[in-house]
Amino acid sequence: MSQSIIRVNQLHKSYITGSNSLHVLKGLDIDIQQGEMVSIMGSSGSGKSTLLNILGILDNYDKGEFYLGDTLIKDLNEKKAAWYRNKMIGFVFQSFNLITFKNAMENVALPLYYQKVSRKKRNRIAMEYLEKVGLTEWAHHLPSELSGGQKQRVAIARALINNPKVILADEPTGALDTQTSYEVMELFHEINRSGITMIIVTHENDIAEKTERIIHLKDGVIEKEYKQNHSIRYA
Amino acid sequence: MLDLGVWQEILSTMRKNKLRTFLTSFSVFWGIFILMILLGSGTGLQKGVMHNFSDAMNSVWLWGGRTTIAHAGYNTGRQISFKNDDLEFISNHYEALENISGRINLWGGAYSTNYRNEYGDFGIQAINVGFQTTENLKLTNGRLLNFIDIEKYRKVAIIGRIVKERLFKEENPVGKYVNINKIPFLVVGVFDDVHDGEVERLYIPISVAQKTFRPGTQIGTMTFTCGDLSVKESEALLEDIKVKLANKHKVDPEDQSALGSFNALKEYKQMQALFAGIKLFVGIIGVFTLIAGIVGVSNIMLIVVKERTKEFGIRKALGATPRSIIGLIILEALIITSIAGYLGMLSGISLLELIAKNMPASEFFRNPGVDFNIAIGSAILIALAGMLAGFVPARRASRIKPIVALHDE
Ligand SMILES: Nc1ncnc2c1ncn2[C@@H]1O[C@H](COP(=O)(O)OP(=O)(O)OP(=O)(O)O)[C@@H](O)[C@H]1O
Ligand SMILES: [Mg+2]
Numbered sequence: 140m141s142q143s144i145i146r147v148n149q150l151h152k153s154y155i156t157g158s159n160s161l162h163v164l165k166g167l168d169i170d171i172q173q174g175e176m177v178s179i180m181g182s183s184g185s186g187k188s189t190l191l192n193i194l195g196i197l198d199n200y201d202k203g204e205f206y207l208g209d210t211l212i213k214d215l216n217e218k219k220a221a222w223y224r225n226k227m228i229g230f231v232f233q234s235f236n237l238i239t240f241k242n243a244m245e246n247v248a249l250p251l252y253y254q255k256v257s258r259k260k261r262n263r264i265a266m267e268y269l270e271k272v273g274l275t276e277w278a279h280h281l282p283s284e285l286s287g288g289q290k291q292r293v294a295i296a297r298a299l300i301n302n303p304k305v306i307l308a309d310e311p312t313g314a315l316d317t318q319t320s321y322e323v324m325e326l327f328h329e330i331n332r333s334g335i336t337m338i339i340v341t342h343e344n345d346i347a348e349k350t351e352r353i354i355h356l357k358d359g360v361i362e363k364e365y366k367q368n369h370s371i372r373y374a
Numbered sequence: 375m376l377d378l379g380v381w382q383e384i385l386s387t388m389r390k391n392k393l394r395t396f397l398t399s400f401s402v403f404w405g406i407f408i409l410m411i412l413l414g415s416g417t418g419l420q421k422g423v424m425h426n427f428s429d430a431m432n433s434v435w436l437w438g439g440r441t442t443i444a445h446a447g448y449n450t451g452r453q454i455s456f457k458n459d460d461l462e463f464i465s466n467h468y469e470a471l472e473n474i475s476g477r478i479n480l481w482g483g484a485y486s487t488n489y490r491n492e493y494g495d496f497g498i499q500a501i502n503v504g505f506q507t508t509e510n511l512k513l514t515n516g517r518l519l520n521f522i523d524i525e526k527y528r529k530v531a532i533i534g535r536i537v538k539e540r541l542f543k544e545e546n547p548v549g550k551y552v553n554i555n556k557i558p559f560l561v562v563g564v565f566d567d568v569h570d571g572e573v574e575r576l577y578i579p580i581s582v583a584q585k586t587f588r589p590g591t592q593i594g595t596m597t598f599t600c601g602d603l604s605v606k607e608s609e610a611l612l613e614d615i616k617v618k619l620a621n622k623h624k625v626d627p628e629d630q631s632a633l634g635s636f637n638a639l640k641e642y643k644q645m646q647a648l649f650a651g652i653k654l655f656v657g658i659i660g661v662f663t664l665i666a667g668i669v670g671v672s673n674i675m676l677i678v679v680k681e682r683t684k685e686f687g688i689r690k691a692l693g694a695t696p697r698s699i700i701g702l703i704i705l706e707a708l709i710i711t712s713i714a715g716y717l718g719m720l721s722g723i724s725l726l727e728l729i730a731k732n733m734p735a736s737e738f739f740r741n742p743g744v745d746f747n748i749a750i751g752s753a754i755l756i757a758l759a760g761m762l763a764g765f766v767p768a769r770r771a772s773r774i775k776p777i778v779a780l781h782d783e
Contacts, residue, residue: 225693
């Protein structure tokens with residue numbers, strides 16, 4: 140009983156800087172099922188981040204269609220966009236994007252603030268998620284006092300806390316060493332096993348190999364796309 | 375937008391960004407503080423100078439001096455003295471004049487005053503009834519001198535507050551006798567006035583003085599009030615009186631020192647004009663101070679919003695609406711500006727109060743204070759300005775695409 144969570148038809152996106160227009164996405168068709176774990180690969184500048192930002196409603200697109208579940212995400216007003224970002228999507232960035240003056244727990248709790256959950260309650264829930272990523276002891280530390288891997292785990296806990304349908308991760312291991320990267324991927328698998336769709340942008344083969352499906356972008360189109368042996372997934 | 379969670383979020387943000395909070399607060403605080411001091415000093419100056427006008431605003435004083443121009447066969451250096459008939463002369467000729475009076479000044483020193491064993495050197499002034507109005511006395515006990523006292527040559531006196539305190543201590547002086555150069559005078563009243571010098575004196579009927587201390591008909595200084603004449607009218611009247619008196623005393627009308635005069639109304643109006651000017655000046659500086667404060671706050675808000683762009687990008691990626699971003703900035707600005715503005719106002723007013731309490735009032739400065747409405751008004755204005763200053767960049771920040779904000783370094 141599979142169902143599309145993300146469906147993209149003939150997606151186009153250009154960046155306009157001054158008088159120049161850069162056509163980055165040139166008609167993508169992608170269909171990702173609920174519960175899938177997908178990696179997006181491609182060389183630098185191929186449009187991976189551009190695609191992921193559109194899927195995360197952080198940016199808009201020019202032509203085509205993007206369905207999140209059954210909803211066409213197109214020209215949403217900011218309020219609606221905010222609602223979808225909050226309820227449906229969890230974002231994990233390469234550079235973590237934690238709020239520097241908030242401690243780990245408060246960072247994790249922030250999405251719940253925008254759901255009007257009381258501070259006590261959201262801090263309690265945040266502690267549960269910090270426990271899931273193994274950072275209970277670091278709850279009251281500022282991001283500046285955490286290692287890269289710890290920061291990324293805080294960011295992952297934050298992406299999880301509002302129980303999203305999809306987690307979008309843009310090079311989540313880009314700033315981490317191999318060992319830490321594998322730990323993060325392990326965490327992603329666990330999350331994926333709970334039913335949350337995972338889309339991971341990476342240019343590291345060993346990371347991509349840990350997902351069940353790989354989409355290769357090149358010059359704004361899908362170059363190739365293939366499924367992998369599931370045994371890798373649970374290796 | 376006003377639920378508890380929002381306030382908690384803003385307060386915690388402020389707590390964690392202490393320097394920023396302090397800088398914004400301080401610029402608002404300082405603006406209001408300086409404004410209060412400025413306005414307060416303005417009023418202090420005005421009150422100080424206006425305090426000197428303790429007599430009736432429409433009083434006119436006329437006195438004789440020595441001639442400096444030979445006239446009508448008289449040489450220079452002749453002393454001009456007013457006499458009873460001069461009072462009659464002006465009261466017969468000028469309908470508009472009220473409270474016409476002479477005033478003989480019997481200087482303290484030459485006249486010793488005592489009540490039983492308490493002695494003092496006080497000024498003794500011999501006057502007509504009207505002088506009490508001109509001098510703007512405040513009766514605190516008993517009665518003022520009246521026409522019967524003058525007509526019947528009654529040896530009565532009204533005494534100033536300080537005279538009462540020195541001679542009578544706690545006793546009620548009304549009905550007791552004070553001796554002036556050993557001549558007993560019945561005290562009929564006690565008065566107060568604005569300046570200490572004006573209550574270190576006793577007033578007695580001029581008719582009595584003309585019999586006992588200064589035998590004759592001289593009346594010293596002539597005083598009167600001129601109803602509700604305008605400055606121009608009173609000046610014209612005074613000029614006319616002086617010409618007539620000059621004529622009467624065979625003095626050259628051009629002789630400035632033979633006939634001296636003081637028109638309180640003219641001086642008062644001049645002071646009022648001066649203070650209207652000072653007020654305007656202080657007002658303008660005040661407005662500029664406020665503007666400087668507002669610009670300061672706006673600047674800081676601009677920098678703050680710029681600095682927080684990435685944070686706002688993160689917040690938006692996590693589900694913040696543009697409105698919630700604006701609310702975050704505006705409410706923070708509002709809290710900071712209103713608290714800092716209030717504190718600035720409080721400190722300014724406290725300092726003024728401290729000055730008022732500890733600095734002896736002088737001829738130029740007394741009781742500095744700020745009109746409460748102006749104080750509150752400017753605090754509110756700067757708080758609103760802070761909000762507005764936050765609003766413009768806040769709206770821009772709230773509209774910026776999250777992905778652009780996230781890229782901001
Ligand atoms: N905001 C922008 N304005 C203009 N051009 C942009 C913008 N963002 C990206 N680009 C351009 O679009 C192209 C695709 O960028 P994108 O970030 O999607 O690549 P990417 O595949 O994520 O690359 P990388 O692996 O280096 O992260 C690049 O040529 C980039 O220079
Ligand atoms: Mg990228």
